Amino acid sequence: MNNLVETSPNVMIAPRTDIGAEILTPAALEFVVMLVEQFAPAVSALLETRQLRQKRFDNGELPQFLPETRVIRESDWRVAPIPADLIDRRVEITGPVDRKMIINALNSGANVFMADFEDSNSPTWDNVVLGQVHLRDAVRGTIGFTDPQSGKVYSLGPKPATLMVRPRGWHLVESHMQVRGKPVPGALFDFGLFFYHNATELLSRGSRPYFYLPKLQSHREAALWNSVFVKAQAALGIALGTIRATVLIETLPAAFEMDEILYELKDHSLGLNCGRWDYIFSYIKTLRNDPERVLPDRGQVTMTQHFLRSYTSLLIRTCHRRGTFAMGGMAAQIPIRNDPEKNAAAMAKVREDKLREVLDGHDGTWVAHPGLVALAREIFDQHMQTPNQIDKLRLDVAVDATDLVSPPTGFRTEAGLRHNIRVGVQYLEAWLRGSGCVPIYNLMEDAATAEISRTQVWQWLHHRTFLDGDKELTPAWFYEVLDQEMDAIRNEVGDEAYAAGRFAEAKKLFSQLSTEKNYTEFLTVVAYNQLLDHESKVGTEQ
Numbered sequence: 001m002n003n004l005v006e007t008s009p010n011v012m013i014a015p016r017t018d019i020g021a022e023i024l025t026p027a028a029l030e031f032v033v034m035l036v037e038q039f040a041p042a043v044s045a046l047l048e049t050r051q052l053r054q055k056r057f058d059n060g061e062l063p064q065f066l067p068e069t070r071v072i073r074e075s076d077w078r079v080a081p082i083p084a085d086l087i088d089r090r091v092e093i094t095g096p097v098d099r100k101m102i103i104n105a106l107n108s109g110a111n112v113f114m115a116d117f118e119d120s121n122s123p124t125w126d127n128v129v130l131g132q133v134h135l136r137d138a139v140r141g142t143i144g145f146t147d148p149q150s151g152k153v154y155s156l157g158p159k160p161a162t163l164m165v166r167p168r169g170w171h172l173v174e175s176h177m178q179v180r181g182k183p184v185p186g187a188l189f190d191f192g193l194f195f196y197h198n199a200t201e202l203l204s205r206g207s208r209p210y211f212y213l214p215k216l217q218s219h220r221e222a223a224l225w226n227s228v229f230v231k232a233q234a235a236l237g238i239a240l241g242t243i244r245a246t247v248l249i250e251t252l253p254a255a256f257e258m259d260e261i262l263y264e265l266k267d268h269s270l271g272l273n274c275g276r277w278d279y280i281f282s283y284i285k286t287l288r289n290d291p292e293r294v295l296p297d298r299g300q301v302t303m304t305q306h307f308l309r310s311y312t313s314l315l316i317r318t319c320h321r322r323g324t325f326a327m328g329g330m331a332a333q334i335p336i337r338n339d340p341e342k343n344a345a346a347m348a349k350v351r352e353d354k355l356r357e358v359l360d361g362h363d364g365t366w367v368a369h370p371g372l373v374a375l376a377r378e379i380f381d382q383h384m385q386t387p388n389q390i391d392k393l394r395l396d397v398a399v400d401a402t403d404l405v406s407p408p409t410g411f412r413t414e415a416g417l418r419h420n421i422r423v424g425v426q427y428l429e430a431w432l433r434g435s436g437c438v439p440i441y442n443l444m445e446d447a448a449t450a451e452i453s454r455t456q457v458w459q460w461l462h463h464r465t466f467l468d469g470d471k472e473l474t475p476a477w478f479y480e481v482l483d484q485e486m487d488a489i490r491n492e493v494g495d496e497a498y499a500a501g502r503f504a505e506a507k508k509l510f511s512q513l514s515t516e517k518n519y520t521e522f523l524t525v526v527a528y529n530q531l532l533d534h535e536s537k538v539g540t541e542q
Helices: 018-023 026-058 067-074 099-106 125-139 186-204 219-235 258-264 276-286 306-321 340-360 370-383 414-432 447-462 475-493 495-500 503-515 523-541
Strands: 005-008 011-013 091-096 112-116 144-146 153-155 162-166 173-179 182-185 210-213 244-249 269-274 326-331 364-367 438-440 443-445
Touching: 005 026, 011 026, 018 125, 026 173, 026 182, 026 186, 026 219, 067 258, 091 099, 091 370, 099 112, 099 125, 099 144, 099 153, 112 125, 125 162, 125 173, 125 186, 162 186, 173 186, 173 523, 182 186, 186 219, 219 244, 219 258, 244 258, 258 269, 258 306, 269 306, 276 306, 276 326, 276 447, 306 326, 306 340, 326 340, 340 364, 340 370, 364 370, 414 438, 414 447, 414 475, 414 503, 414 523, 443 447, 447 475, 447 503, 447 523, 475 495, 475 503, 503 523
Parallel strands: 091 112, 091 364, 112 162, 162 210, 210 244, 244 269, 269 326, 326 364
Antiparallel strands: 005 011, 011 173, 144 153, 173 182, 438 443
C-alpha cells in the first residue's frame, strides 16, 4: 500500500472517508494498536508453527491426539455457563457485513445472525470499514436501508436475531493499516474495532459481545484468542468472561484438539461448530501428499462419509461433556422460485441434512438464506423440544485417529473437474470485484467453495489421477478443459458482463493455484494482493 497516511507515531492507515472516520477514531485505532503491539508477534510465531507442522504431514506423518494434553481430555471440567440470550441457538443464519444483508438476516426469524468479515466477505477497504459502520448501527437498533432502485425501505423488526461476529482468521492481514511498517493481523483489526465500539452498548441492551473464531488449527491458537479477550476486557473495564466465542472446527488438525480448544477458552467459550466446507478443504490440504487420500468428486463428499461422520459425532460428544453447544453445519441451498421440481429436490436435501443433525444431537444449525430458516426451525422444533440438547451426552461415540483420517469413497470424473473449474472461477471473479457471498447454481457460495475447487484440482494433478477410470488428468488436458469452461461461462453471463468483469484475472489465478508445484495454503492471501493492486490502480487513475 503506497497511499497510507500517518495517524500517530509508527501507525499508518489508508485515507478515511467521512463515514469511515466514525469508526476509525483515534481512540479506536489506539485500542487496535494496543492489541497489535502485544499480540502480533505471537500470531507470527503460531503461523510459523503451522508451517512446520504441515511439513511433517507432507512427509507422511498423520494427525494424532496429542499425548502431552491427555490429562485435559481425560479430566472432568466444564466451560462457563451459557448466557441467557443464547440458551437457544437452534437456527443460525450467516452472511457478509452488507447493510441490506444484515437487516434481512436479523429479521429472518433465526435465533442468531453471524456477521462475517471472513469467508463471505471480500476484504476491500470499503467492505471492511463500512461493515463496522453497519454493525455499529445494528447493535444500536438504528440500522436502515433504502434500495436505490426499488425505493424499498428496510428496517429492523421487533425481535431481531442475536448478533455474533466472525473476524478474519489468524492467517489474514489488513494491509490498509500498518504498525511499525507491517500490516496488522486482520483478526485483531476486525475484533478490536467491533469490540471497542460495541461491547458496552451490547451489555447495556442485555446482550454481550459474541464471536465466531475461524480456521484455528491448534489449542495454542485458541489460547492466543483467550489472551486477546482477557486484555481487551481489562482495557475497557469489562468483567472477565463477558466475551463469549464459538470456535469453528473447520481444519483437520483442530479436530484432534477439540477438548484442548474448549479448555483454553473455557471462561469465554460458547462451544464448537462443524465448519464442514472448510473442513473438507482442510482434509485435502493437510493430507495433500498422501496418494491414499485423494478425494472423489466434491459432490460425493457428503456428511455420511466416515471421516466426516466421525468428526461431527466426536464434536457433539466433546461439547456436551463440557456443558456447551455443538453446532451443526451450513445448508447453502437457495430457494429456486422458478422451478418447483428443482426446489423440491433442493429442500429435500436440506430437510435430510437437518434431520441428521438434530437426531445426532446438534444444538442448532446454520443456513445461508432467509428462505431456509423456517424449514430448519420446523425440523429442530419437532425433534428438539428443549432449548438445546447439551444433556444428550452421546456416550455411544467412540472415535479414534484412524476414523478422522479415513479415506472417503467415490468416483473422480471429468464432470467433477469441470464443475470445480466453473464454480471456482466464477466465485473468484466475484471476489475480485468485492463480493464474497455469491449465488452460483442455486447455492450460496463463499471462499470455502473456491478453496475446495482449486485444491481438489491441484490434488488430482499432483497425483496424476485418472478421471472416469481411464483418462489421466494432465496439465495439458486441464488447460484445455479450463478454456472450454471459460467459453461456457461467457455464454452463461453474456459477452457484455464477461468483458466488464474480472474473468481473465480469475482464470489466471485459478490456473496458477491449480497447477503450481508448491501448494499455496490459502487462495485468499494471494487474491488479497490482487485486490490491493486493483485499488492502487483505480486510485492512481482517479
